[in-house]
Amino acid sequence: MAAVAERVFSGVQPTGNLHLGNYLGAIKRFVALQETHDCLYCVVDLHAITVWQDPEELKRHTREVTAAFIACGIDPKAHIVFNQSQVSGHAELAWIFNCVARMGWLSRMTQFKEKAGKDRENVSLGLFAYPSLMAADILLYRATHVPVGEDQKQHLELTRDIAQKFNVDFAASIAANGLGDAYFPLTEPLIAGPATRVMSLRDGSKKMSKSDPSDFSRINLTDDADAIAGKVRKAKTDPEPLPSEEAGLKARPEADNLVGIYAALVDGSRQSVLDQFGGGQFSTFKSALVDLAVAKLGPIGAEMKRLMDDPGAIDAILIDGADRARVIADRTIADVKDIVGMVRRG
Structure with a gap:
């Protein structure tokens, strides 16, 4: 892959039941970024095993995420689609x-606190070190941008901290190896769109989740x-008509969620949706949302179902993507080993 000024890396865990939140919050944006960036999209199976996974289900879910990428419009020939474990870097x-x-950095990660709960002593070391692996995922390809949801911003900030500390700790060695003033970029987040955080259709205060x-x-x-259609029609609402102004959604989480979903599906704004449906009954809006969804x-x-019927073809895409990702990754690993001072093959 030719070097370009801006490179995007992002990944999705293969833990099953991909839903509308995954599509609007991540995969739909992945598709759009293909037009402007050099993209690597990864099925992060190493992240998945921070909690126990059934081996056969892990394989199936890895293929399912790959099928979703392609079905949604990601081009695995123009860009790179692969699963994480195939690239040892x-x-x-x-x-x-x-x-x-630093231990203190990782201890402050709110997602670890939420996932570990009160039983922190009994969770895997991998779950604790998850953000460090996420930093490696991104910086292995020296990605300049990562599309992230609000709940991942803290992990990206840690990625930037790790990159900065590495660059400072090894500044002399980076320069001595002819690699410039700093080796790793300080990756920027890409957070955009009217529905970056899609909520439950049954409770507008909770994020849409496969575990519900x-x-x-x-x-x-x-x-x-x-x-x-059935799920949209049964989605929780309130008895009031839709407001005409976006400010009127603030105290109405279910209405706000459905309007945000509609806006994201049409690449519009919440206000543009309210300009069309504001003042009308929810039933009219829901009917339109059913047709759109x-x-x-x-x-x-x-x-996705068609692709999943041919797992061999999906595996071939992942193998090809991993081979192309490895070319970039191996260069980074060689540079990092030289910077750190490890003896390696020439």
Whole structure:
């Protein structure tokens, strides 16, 4: 892949049940970024195993995420689509970053606190060190930008801290190896769009999640038209008409969520949706949202199912992507080993 000024890296965990939140918050944006950036999109299976995964389910979910990437419009020939474990540089660089990052930094990660809960002594070391691996994922390709949701901003800030500390700690060696004043970029977040955080269809105060016991809380990317329509119609609302101004959504989380979903699906703003539907009954708006969601998401689910019927073809895409990613990764690992002072093959 030719070098370009800006490179995007992002990943999705293969933990099953990809839903509308994954699509609007991440994958839809991945597709758009193909037009402006050199992109690497990774199925992060090493991250998935920070909690126990059934081996056969992990394989299936890895292929499912890959199928979702392609069904949504990512071009695996123009860009790189691969699974993390096929490129050993992720684990190698993560270890070096484990030796750069500080325990205090990782201890402050709010996602670790939330996932570990009160049983911190019994969670895996991998779950604690997860953000260090995330930093390695990004910096292995010296990515300049990462599309992230609000809940991942803290991890990207840690990535920047690790990059900065590495550059400072090894400044003399970086210069001595002819690699400039700083080796790793301070990666910038890409946070945009009207629905970067999609909430549950049953509770507008909670994020849409595959772990919610109610399947009616989310729209899965594999749902057919009937399932999509039923879930939108049953989505929680309030008895008031839609407001005409966006400020009127602030105390109405379910209305705000549905308006945000509509806006994201049409690449518009919440206010543009309210200009069209404000003052009208929720039933009218929901009918329009049903038609829109079915039109946008139905074909994605159908294409995912078609792709999943040929796992060998999906595996071939991942192997090709990993081979191309490895070319970039191996150069970074060689440079980092020289910077750190490790003896290696020439």
